[in-house]
Amino acid sequence: xxxxxxxxxxxxxxxxxxxxxxxxxxxxxxxxxxxxxxxxxxxxxxxxxxxxxxxxxxxxxxxxxxxxxxxxxxxxxxxxxxxxxxxxxxxxxxxxxxxxxxxxxxxxxxxxxxxxxxxxxxxxxxxxxxxxxxxxxxxxxxxxxxxxxxxxxxxxxxxxxxxxxxxxxxxxxxxxxxxxxxxxxxxxxxxxxxxxxxxxxxxxxxxxxxxxxxxxxxxxxxxxxxxxxxxxxxxxxxxxxxxxxxxxxxxxxxxxxxxxxxxxxxxxxxxxxxxxxxxxxxxxxxxxxxxxxxxxxxxxxxxxxxxxxxxxxxxxxxxxxxxxxxxxxxxxxxxxxxxxxxxxxxxxxxxxxxxxxxxxxxxxxxxxxxxxxxxxxxxxxxxxxxxxxxxxxxxxxxxxxxxxxxxxxxxxxxxxxxxxxxxxxxxxxxxxxxxxxxxxxxxxxxxxxxxxxxxxxxxxxxxxxxxxxxxxxxxxxxxxxxxxxxxxxxxxx
Amino acid sequence: xxxxxxxxxxxxxxxxxxxxxxxxxxxxxxxxxxxxxxxxxxxxxxxxxxxxxxxxxxxxxxxxxxxxxxxxxxxxxxxxxxxxxxxxxxxxxxxxxxxxxxxxxxxxxxxxxxxxxxxxxxxxxxxxxxxxxxxxxxxxxxxxxxxxxxxxxxxxxxxxxxxxxxxxxxxxxxxxxxxxxxxxxxxxxxxxxxxxxxxxxxxxxxxxxxxxxxxxxxxxxxxxxxxxxxxxxxxxxxxxxxxxxxxxxxxxxxxxxxxxxxxxxxxxxxxxxxxxxxxxxxxxxxxxxxxxxxxxxxxxxxxxxxxxxxxxxxxxxxxxxxxxxxxxxxxxxxxxxxxxxxxxxxxxxxxxxxxxxxxxxxxxxxxxxxxxxxxxxxxxxxxxxxxxxxxxxxxxxxxxxxxxxxxxxxxxxxxxxxxxxxxxxxxxxxxxxxxxxxxxxxxxxxxxxxxxxxxxxxxxxxxxxxxxxxxxxxxxxxxxxxxxxxxxxxxxx
Ligand SMILES: Cc1ncc(COP(=O)(O)O)c(C=O)c1O
Ligand SMILES: Cc1ncc(COP(=O)(O)O)c(C=O)c1O
Numbered sequence: 001x002x003x004x005x006x007x008x009x010x011x012x013x014x015x016x017x018x019x020x021x022x023x024x025x026x027x028x029x030x031x032x033x034x035x036x037x038x039x040x041x042x043x044x045x046x047x048x049x050x051x052x053x054x055x056x057x058x059x060x061x062x063x064x065x066x067x068x069x070x071x072x073x074x075x076x077x078x079x080x081x082x083x084x085x086x087x088x089x090x091x092x093x094x095x096x097x098x099x100x101x102x103x104x105x106x107x108x109x110x111x112x113x114x115x116x117x118x119x120x121x122x123x124x125x126x127x128x129x130x131x132x133x134x135x136x137x138x139x140x141x142x143x144x145x146x147x148x149x150x151x152x153x154x155x156x157x158x159x160x161x162x163x164x165x166x167x168x169x170x171x172x173x174x175x176x177x178x179x180x181x182x183x184x185x186x187x188x189x190x191x192x193x194x195x196x197x198x199x200x201x202x203x204x205x206x207x208x209x210x211x212x213x214x215x216x217x218x219x220x221x222x223x224x225x226x227x228x229x230x231x232x233x234x235x236x237x238x239x240x241x242x243x244x245x246x247x248x249x250x251x252x253x254x255x256x257x258x259x260x261x262x263x264x265x266x267x268x269x270x271x272x273x274x275x276x277x278x279x280x281x282x283x284x285x286x287x288x289x290x291x292x293x294x295x296x297x298x299x300x301x302x303x304x305x306x307x308x309x310x311x312x313x314x315x316x317x318x319x320x321x322x323x324x325x326x327x328x329x330x331x332x333x334x335x336x337x338x339x340x341x342x343x344x345x346x347x348x349x350x351x352x353x354x355x356x357x358x359x360x361x362x363x364x365x366x367x368x369x370x371x372x373x374x375x376x377x378x379x380x381x382x383x384x385x386x387x388x389x390x391x392x393x394x395x396x397x398x399x400x401x402x403x404x405x406x407x408x409x410x411x412x413x414x415x416x417x418x419x420x421x422x423x424x425x426x427x428x429x430x431x432x433x434x435x436x437x438x439x440x441x442x443x444x445x446x447x448x449x450x451x452x453x454x455x456x457x458x459x460x461x462x463x464x465x466x467x468x469x470x471x472x473x474x475x476x477x478x479x480x481x482x483x484x485x486x487x488x489x490x491x492x493x
Numbered sequence: 494x495x496x497x498x499x500x501x502x503x504x505x506x507x508x509x510x511x512x513x514x515x516x517x518x519x520x521x522x523x524x525x526x527x528x529x530x531x532x533x534x535x536x537x538x539x540x541x542x543x544x545x546x547x548x549x550x551x552x553x554x555x556x557x558x559x560x561x562x563x564x565x566x567x568x569x570x571x572x573x574x575x576x577x578x579x580x581x582x583x584x585x586x587x588x589x590x591x592x593x594x595x596x597x598x599x600x601x602x603x604x605x606x607x608x609x610x611x612x613x614x615x616x617x618x619x620x621x622x623x624x625x626x627x628x629x630x631x632x633x634x635x636x637x638x639x640x641x642x643x644x645x646x647x648x649x650x651x652x653x654x655x656x657x658x659x660x661x662x663x664x665x666x667x668x669x670x671x672x673x674x675x676x677x678x679x680x681x682x683x684x685x686x687x688x689x690x691x692x693x694x695x696x697x698x699x700x701x702x703x704x705x706x707x708x709x710x711x712x713x714x715x716x717x718x719x720x721x722x723x724x725x726x727x728x729x730x731x732x733x734x735x736x737x738x739x740x741x742x743x744x745x746x747x748x749x750x751x752x753x754x755x756x757x758x759x760x761x762x763x764x765x766x767x768x769x770x771x772x773x774x775x776x777x778x779x780x781x782x783x784x785x786x787x788x789x790x791x792x793x794x795x796x797x798x799x800x801x802x803x804x805x806x807x808x809x810x811x812x813x814x815x816x817x818x819x820x821x822x823x824x825x826x827x828x829x830x831x832x833x834x835x836x837x838x839x840x841x842x843x844x845x846x847x848x849x850x851x852x853x854x855x856x857x858x859x860x861x862x863x864x865x866x867x868x869x870x871x872x873x874x875x876x877x878x879x880x881x882x883x884x885x886x887x888x889x890x891x892x893x894x895x896x897x898x899x900x901x902x903x904x905x906x907x908x909x910x911x912x913x914x915x916x917x918x919x920x921x922x923x924x925x926x927x928x929x930x931x932x933x934x935x936x937x938x939x940x941x942x943x944x945x946x947x948x949x950x951x952x953x954x955x956x957x958x959x960x961x962x963x964x965x966x967x968x969x970x971x972x973x974x975x976x977x978x979x980x981x982x983x984x985x986x
Contacts (some may be wrong), residue, residue, distance in 0.1 A: 014530060017592035018522055024596040025518050029511055032603035037507060044615075048839060052615055058623040060859070064866035071592065073863060074600060077856065081604045082613045086838050091613060096848075100563065103517040105602040108568060109595060110525035111574045112587075112803050117793025120575045120584060121937070122537075122545055130551040150643035150805075153849045161693060175697025176669045192826040196847045200654060200822075202695020214802070247645065249828050267525050304850070310605050312643075329693075333685040336950035340929075340956070342936035347542060354689045356646045357587075359799065359804050361949035366553070370566060373557035437831075441836035446612070456828035463833070 001143050019074060020067060027074050035216075037097050037473065038081040039481075042449030043086040054078060075125065087471060087478045088451035094249070095262065096308040096471030100371040104364030105310050115148075115358040116336060125139030125347055128362040134369070135301060136317050138281040140294030145325050146317040147352050148361040151277025152275030153193035155300035155316040155432030156242065158325075159355075160184060160197055162298065162318070163240040163269035165328040167370050172328065176202050183231040186218035187211045189252060194242055202459060205267050207236075216405060217252030219243060224262050236251040246277020247367060249458050249466060251409030253277060256292030264295075272296040277409060279306035282374060283381040289408065304412070306384070306470055309365045327351040343456040380472045384410050388469040389478045398483060400490075404464050412467045416441060437493060444489045451485055513560060520567050529576040530590050530966065532974075535942030536579040538572060545573060549811075552713050580964060580971045581944035586741070586769050589801040589964030593864040597857030598803050603624060608641075608844025608851040609829060612837060615685040618840050621855040627862070628794060629810050633787030635697060638818050639810040640845050641854040645768030646686035648793035648809040649735065651818075651847075653677060653690055655791065656733040656762035658821040665821065669695050676724040679735040680704045680712035684766060687735055690697070700729075708709060709898060710745030712736060717755050730880055733762040738783050739770020742951050744902030746770060749785030757788075765789040768807065770902060772799035775867060776874040782901065799903070799963055800857045800870065801875070818845040873965045877903050881962040885974045903958045909934060909979050910986030928955030930986060937982045 035041045047055060056076055058068055065073075083089060085097030118125045132146040149155040165172055176182075182203055186194050186317070188210045200210045201449050209231055212223040241263050243254040244457065263270040272293050278301030280286050293299060297319055304313035317326060332349040337348050350358065369377065388410045395401045395414050400422055404413035418437055424430055438455035445451050455463045467482065519578040528534045532698075542547060549569055558566075576582060578590030618856045625639040658665055661672055675696055679687050681703045691701045702724055705716040721731050734756050736747040749765065756763040765786055771794030773779050774786070786792060789810055797806035811818060823844040830841050843851065862870065881903045888894045889908050893915055897906035911930055917923055931948035938944050948956045960975065 011962065014527060017527060017590075020882050022524065022597060024599060028599060028603045029514065032600070033511060034507060036603070038755055047615065049611065049615070049619060049837065053619055056616060056619065058620055058859070059861045060623070060627045060867070062867045064864050064869045070596075070860065072866050073860065074596065077600060077616055078604065082606055082614045084604065084606050093608065094605075094607075097510075097603075099513050102602060102605075103514060103563075106514075106517060106521060106599055107525070109572060109591075109598040109602060109803060110521045110529070111571065111577065112590070112595075113575055113577050114585065114804055116589075120577065120945070121576045122540065122542070123549060123570055126542060126546055126549065127551055130553070134553045150647075150852075151848045151850050153847060154643075157693075157847070170690045171697060172697070173698050175691075175700055176695040177672070177674055177675075177697075177889075181668075181670055192824045192848075194610065196822065199665045200650075200847045201693065202664070202669040204664060207668055223593065225672075265559065269965070277760070282713075302850075310602060311607055311850055329689065331685045331688050333961075335951070336948070337951060338932070338956075340932045342932065342939075344542065352684075352695045354646060354650070355644045356684070356686055357644050357795075357804055359643075363957065366551070367563065367566065369553045371557050371563050374553070374555045376557045396847050406507050439831070439833045439835065446835075452613070453826070456831060458828070463831075465830075 003228060013053050021073055027071065027078065029138055031075060031078040033097065036095065037085045037087070039087050039478070043088045043448060043452055044082040044449050046447045046449060047080060053082065062243055065208050075311050082452065087473055088481070089211055089471065089481065090467045091452040091454045092233045093305045093468055094470060095468065097307045097474055100368040101309045101364040104367035108360045108363050113360060115360050116348065116443070118347035119341070121360065124360045125337065125349055127366050128349070131136065131362045131366050132315060132317065135315050138318055139299055144317060144319045145321065146315055147325060147349070149314050149316050150359070151312050152191070152273070152300050152302045152314045153196060154190070154272070155275070155314045156193045156273055157197035158297040158316045159242070159271040159300065160240060162199055162324055162328050163271065164322060166269065167239050173401055181236040183209050183236040183238045184240040185209045185211050185224055185227055185238065187213045187244065187254060189213045189217045189247040189250065189274065190242060190244050190247050213252070216408070217250035219254040219259060220264055221255060221258035224259060228262070228266055233429060238266060238268055240271055242271045242273055245272055245274035245293065246280070246409055248276065249411065249456060250405070250413060251407055251411030253275070253289040253408060256290060256295065260292050260295035263451065264376065269298070270296045271298045271300070273300050274303040275300050276305050279303065280381060282377045284378065286380055286385055303365045306363070306381070308470070308472060309368060310357070313361045313365055329354050349433065381470070384469050387474055387476065387479060388412055389474055391467065391469060394479060400487070401483070404461065410469045413464050413470060416490055418490045420493060431462050437490065438463040438465055440493065441486060441489050451482060453482070495911045516564055517567055520564065524571040524875060526566060526590065530578045530580070531976065532580050532971070535618060536945055537575040537939060537942050539940050539942060540573060548573065551744045552598045575945065581974070582964065583960045583975065584945040585609060586798040586961055587804065587963060588765065588961065589966055591801045591861050591965065593859040593861040597860035601760045601853045601856050606853060608853050608911045609841065611840035611850065612834070614853065617853045618842060620859050621842070624855045624859050625808060625810065628808050631791055632810055634812055636814050637810060639808055640812065640842070642807050642809050643852070644805050645766070645793050645795045645807045646689060648688045648768070648788045648807045649684070649764070649766055649854040650690035650694060651809045652735070652764040652791040652793065653733060656764065656822050659762065659817060660732050662892050669889060675694050675700050676729040676731045677704050677733040678702045678704055678717055678720055678731065678885070680706045680737065680747060682710045682740040682743065683707045683735060684768065686743050706745070709901070710743035712747040712752060714748060714751035714755055718750060720879060721755070721759055730757060731761055733764055735764045735766055738765055738767035738786065739773070741769065741903055742904065742949060743898070743906060744769070744900055744904030746901060749783060749788065750762050753785050753788035758895055760790070763789045764791045764793070766793050768793050768795040769798050771798065773874060775792060775871045777871065778875055780880055797857045799874070800858070800861070801963070801965060802861060805852070806854045806858055822847050844950055864984055876965070877962050880967055880969065881905055883969050884960065887972060887976055894976065895981065897954065903962045905962065909983055911983045924955050930956055930983065931956040933986065934979060934982050938978065944975060946975070
């Protein structure tokens, strides 16, 4: 090969690349952004798995395809995907499409860098620091540390790992075998990631002591105290309490002040899983729900949920200023974190994490925040609370709807009681039959594509709907639609 | 609030949203895609951190900003970011901008769903399954399991967790305390994520037994055998060997057949960390480097590296057909994985992972593969090998360049010996002085923005450059430029 002779470039020429991307962007705007957020369109286009496989022709083959075929594939992918930005998507703790956040995501993807060094991510290293500083300020901390993790589950795991490392720095090298049995505490309403994390981190799910919650779903501090005593009596060493601000199903806020008192008394690390509820800190009106959070050692907060920043966007925030994160996770790889660089290597944040390559998760949030300001985001939170309140009042007014409880957050939980069961609460099979209603309605709404609402059993309660009021584009009309549609779908039951 | 009265929508109207996104997309095309991949533009625009903070005005304030200001911010973010798609970006194990993969990423972001249930990710649940099937077929498996993880480090951790769970299913519940000390084996050339993983999983870094590598960086099977014996003699229980296919610095491939023999003899789980080298399986010419990989129990493979799929894209592949992944990680959360759904709940793959929300990482790879076919991707790999070979031959021809070793992969490692040190190998301070050269050249290239190459010390060797030939758009001219530029930058040293 002569040194001046270029191999044919297979990456294609930039003109063709631009043409493709322009065409795809056109499809995205029409199908995902316009139709995908329009109430007059379906929220989903249900297909049975076997049929969908046929429609998508997923197989990867030897030969490549033409640009026309590729565009057709892009259209099909969007067509058969669920529109999570749609005003009738109430199914998860995230919903809605924020155009600024999406703009930030598109820029992130076009730059495709990794967050580990200032060298290759100068803008994002500084930006992450600033966004974390802002989130910490909302928690009530003027200093501290933090990092964006690939989701709240991993943020929670980080907290557990940091707490055990702080108490037993040896365990990084020597592992858990030489330690006494450890115990961590969380309420029965906690997110399942606490259990998953305990297993993954080698503690085992037995190390999770489940504290009672009251009928609203809030941790009972007296039972926490009791469980700590019991664990100690059994020879275990309590090291962490994970309180939840905004539980997954009921949207409950644990009483942080009382829990912080217990933690202080026993010298325990207080972690607050505010993956769902953290964004309430932006609202002057509602932030009292998290009173006491400033006493936490760590907080997990997912802007990809209530703030609609886009998956994944989860911050772990720490009060620590002793470089705990880096001491706990660092391994000083000399090929990446060279110490003889020409800039301040403290800017290379990559050794704070257990990942190596790490996506840029801060830009989408930063850009949205710049566009909205604290004020715009606060209005969104307040509006969501107002709409949830509106929905609750409507539920109370209408026949055949029964609230599970007065919500304190944006999870509105209720039963749809179909005509055939109304006034039949005394029948012995009432609860069993009521429990079968939500799955049937779910199937109907999904197959019609008219809306999506999650349901679940919970403790001794049979299946009920959980409507999550999170999409910033929602209006009262959407709430009305939701209830009317349930009535329509369930009138023959 | 009257039930027909809508709250003002703060999500903005769709027309304004579209206008914003169109404008941002225009900026992305001009700045990130066109200029960002053009050899006539800078690969980076270096600024000192303090100056960059001023330029970016990162602070998040109370008031939101106008659309014009937001567009200016988008331009600034792109301007000061490193262009990892640029033909002069040789700094990491990923490089280049594949337009189809980027199209897949933009669609992913516009749909913003989570991969946990068929309910909200029907297309992507099926697509992930198909992509994993394809990757497994390239490994040589006609059945098995797998999942996309947030990076190769976490894929490696999964493998370790699965191996210990398979041997001691109890540890999920009871933790490591009741187990004998465990030992895992990997070579000194392994990626640091093995150490980080051992610490995170509670095993401790002491559980990682470091096996010798030969002068090419390949694990020495005889020393593996010896280390296993030693660990057993010390009372530890060996359970896993992590071999590396494509080491991070030298690009070495461990001898998998010989290592698999050892694993078979001792009943150990064989994990292959093919995060970097896995994509070589696509090349009929070069796949022999991974001979024996079909004997592994698990494989980690990052298409975000050599295939330029975009961060994050990392597959963990398993030979297992016993549902180990779900048994090991599952927690059967009833609010998400309801068993009374109207479709086959085996399609809800979310309980296979330790995450809850999980990004869609398969579409970008699938779309690129559809466009390229196996053949197109194979040509890319073969071309990268040819270009690396070209670069090596040029290095040998030129004065002042010294290869660290003949590479077998795409990591081309060499010293630039500046004029003042040429022919001075006998001087006592030669190595010390040579070691200082790469950091100086790195500073110069970054400040000029002409190219980016990583350097590192390695074992007893002082700092040398590691050029990674991965960008599919590279030509021989780029290789020539690289060497000429080094000579230009270092002529006065
Ligand atoms: C209270 C709570 N914590 C943590 C999580 C986990 O967050 P992620 O899905 O980002 O892992 C969730 C998810 O729903 C949650 O509701
Ligand atoms: C051999 C090897 N394994 C694993 C990893 C980790 O992959 P990731 O950066 O996706 O965590 C790397 C990263 O460079 C690597 O080189």
